[in-house]
Amino acid sequence: MVTTASVAGPALTAGCAAPGPATPPSASAPRCEVVVNGRRHALRIEARASLLDVLREDLQLTGTKKGCDHGQCGACTVHVDGRRVASCLTLAAKCDGREVRTIEGLERADGALHVMQQAFIDHDALQCGYCTPGQIMAAIACVREGHAQTDDQIREYMSGNLCRCGAYVAILEAVRDGARRMKGASMRDFSYGSPDSANAVLARRAADEAPGLRYLGGGTTLFDLMKLNVEAPTALIDVTRCQDLRSIELGRTEWRFGAGMTMGEVADHERVRSEFPALSESLWKAASQQIRNMATLGGNLLQRTRCAYFRGTPAYPCNKREPGSGCSALEGANRGHALFGGSSHCIATYPGDLAITLAAFDAVVDLRSPRGARSVPFLELHREPGDTPHIETQLAPDELIVALRIPRSPAMKASVYHKVRDRESYAFALVSAAVGLQMTAGQVLDVRIGLGGVATRPWRAVAAERHLRGRALTRESARQAAELVFADARPLPYNRFKIALGIDTLTDALMQSKERL
CATH class of the missing domain: 3.10.20.30 (Beta-grasp domain)
Structure with a gap:
C-alpha cells in the first residue's frame, strides 16, 4: 500500500x-x-x-x-x-x-510524443519550461472540448495558464497546429471497393495480398475504430452489395443465415421471433434500430472489445492495440472486464450479444477464402488472449465469413436472452445469459447456456448444463448451477460485483426460460 x-x-x-x-x-x-x-x-x-x-x-x-x-x-x-x-x-x-492523466501519461508506448507535445517543440513554445506541462495538458483538453476553432477561442480557453517568460505567440501557434494534428490523426487514407458477389470479393482479395486490406460489413465497429486510429486499414472491400451473402434458410434440421443479413432483418423475422426467441432477443437488445439496420451478422461476430484502454489514446498501454506494451486494465479501471478467460496480457471482455446465443446452440461458421472453403464450430472461432491478445479469432486474414448455421433443437422454442446493463436500452452487457431449455416429466432433458459480459470470448457454461440435466428445475437448483459456474471466476478489484450479479442473472434466465415452456 x-x-x-x-x-x-x-x-x-x-x-x-x-x-x-x-x-x-x-x-x-x-x-x-x-x-x-x-x-x-x-x-x-x-x-x-x-x-x-x-x-x-x-x-x-x-x-x-x-x-x-x-x-x-x-x-x-x-x-x-x-x-x-x-x-x-x-x-x-x-x-x-x-x-x-498527467504529462507523463501522454507518451505513447513506443516512446513517441503526443502530437501536442511535438507541436510545442516544433513551434518553440517554451523558454524555461516550468509552465509547459500544464500548458500542454490544457491545450489537449482545449482541443477535445471543441474550444480551439479560432485564435480568439484558443486565447480565451488557454487564459488560465500563465507563461512568465511571455511565450504566448508561440503557444498560440503550437495549440493551433496541435489541434490540426489531433484531428488529422483520427483517420488515415484508404482505398475502397464494393464488389457485388462473394466470388468477386475473393478475387479482389487474391489480387491484393497487402496486410492492411480488410473486409467491411456494416462498418459500425470498424469505421468507429478507424476514427479512433485504433484500426488503420489501407484498403476496404465492402461486402454489403453481395446478394449471395443475403439469404435465410429455415430448414427442418438446420437454420442457415447469410453473413450479409443485417441484425434487424433477422431480429424481426417472424419465425425467428416465435421459434427461436433467444436469437431475436440477442440481436434487438444489442443495439439501436439504426445500428441494427446497418450491422451485418458476419461483422457483428467480429466486433472488438469496448475496453476503454483499447479504444483510448496510445498513452494507455494495451496489448491488443500495441502488442508488448502492457495491459492498463490489470491495475486500472477494470469494472467491465472479464472474470473468465483472461491472462496476464489481457482481460478485455468480448462485447457481443449474438455470439452468446450462437455459443449456447452449437452454431457453425462457414468461411471462404481464395484458397478454398471450410467450416468452424462457433465455440472455436474466438481465441482467449493468452500471450497474443491482438489475435482474436481463428480466421486467416483472407477468410470471409459467408454464413452461420445453427442445428435445430427443441431447446430453441423456450429460449431467452437475458441482459443486464448499466442502462436499460442499448448498452453493452455487464452480464448476459442465453438459455434454452427442454424438459420432460418435470425434469431437464436438455439445457443450453451461454454467458456474455464476463469473459474474453463467448462463454459456454458447461458445468451448469451438466448439473441441471436430469434434475427438476427450481430456483434453488438454477442458483446452484449458476454458483458452480461462477466458482471459477477470477475477479479483479473493480469487477468482483459481477460474480453475484452473474449468479442472479443466470438464475433468472433459467427461470424465464422455464416459463416459456
Missing part, C-alpha cells in the same frame, strides 16, 4: 509556493484508490492532501508543477476523468475511483 509521507511539494525556486509541513498520515486518514496514467494506486492520505502533492511527493510524478498553489497559474493542470482541473485545488480524496 502506498502512503503519503508529506502533503507538501519539494522546495521550489524563488517566486513559487513554499512547502508546508511534512506530516505522516494518521491511521484514520482516508483511503483512496485512483488510476493514474493507466495504473491503479491504493493510497492512504491526509484529508488535507492536494492531488498535486500526492502526484509529486508520493507517486514521484514531478512533471506536474507547483506554481502559485492557488489555482491562478495553471502549471498544475492535469486531467481527471478526461476533464482538465487545477490539481493544487483538488483534494486527493475527491479522486477516489477516478482516472487521472
